[in-house]
Amino acid sequence: MEKDIFCKIIDGEIPCHKIYEDDDVLAFLDISQVTKGHTLVVSKKHHENFLTTPQEEMHKVMDVAQKIGQVSVKLLGANGVNILTNCYPASGQTVMHFHVHVIPRYEGSEGFILEMKNNSEGLNLPAIAKKIKEQL
Ligand code: 5GP
Numbered sequence: 001m002e003k004d005i006f007c008k009i010i011d012g013e014i015p016c017h018k019i020y021e022d023d024d025v026l027a028f029l030d031i032s033q034v035t036k037g038h039t040l041v042v043s044k045k046h047h048e049n050f051l052t053t054p055q056e057e058m059h060k061v062m063d064v065a066q067k068i069g070q071v072s073v074k075l076l077g078a079n080g081v082n083i084l085t086n087c088y089p090a091s092g093q094t095v096m097h098f099h100v101h102v103i104p105r106y107e108g109s110e111g112f113i114l115e116m117k118n119n120s121e122g123l124n125l126p127a128i129a130k131k132i133k134e135q136l
Pocket residue numbers: 005014016017028029030031032040085086092093094095096
């Protein structure tokens with residue numbers, strides 16, 4: 001099976017601007033900087049996305065994402081941070097290897113708009129909540 005792009009980066013076959021590495025996690029700048037400091041935190045073992053990653057590995061990736069978010073606010077002058085992970089193409093996932101985006105946000109700057117529209121009209125919220133709750 002053809003390696004995905006992040007497996008190639010992890011194996012050193014493709015260069016990256018690395019900012020963190022340990023036995024389980026690698027973090028590097030996204031090649032396409034949505035904002036200054038936009039970072040990808042990836043699990044070294046191949047898993048398709050957040051939903052399919054074993055909990056322990058997922059926690060390690062999230063720990064690193066949190067630290068990088070904290071540093072972005074402290075050292076890059078960001079006023080906020082978006083922590084984002086896409087699961088499956090319908091959500092916008094383009095690289096099928098679990099990764100978390102850390103996107104520093106700067107007041108007044110453009111480049112990234114996360115618009116959460118209210119589409120609740122016509123939805124049966126009690127029924128939806130019941131369905132999800134029953135399986136947890
Ligand atoms: P997704 O859309 O899957 O959540 O995000 C994939 C991200 O990987 C994109 O933001 C894209 O810019 C980034 N990306 C794709 N190829 C490369 C690459 O070769 N190097 C780096 N550093 N980032 C990449």
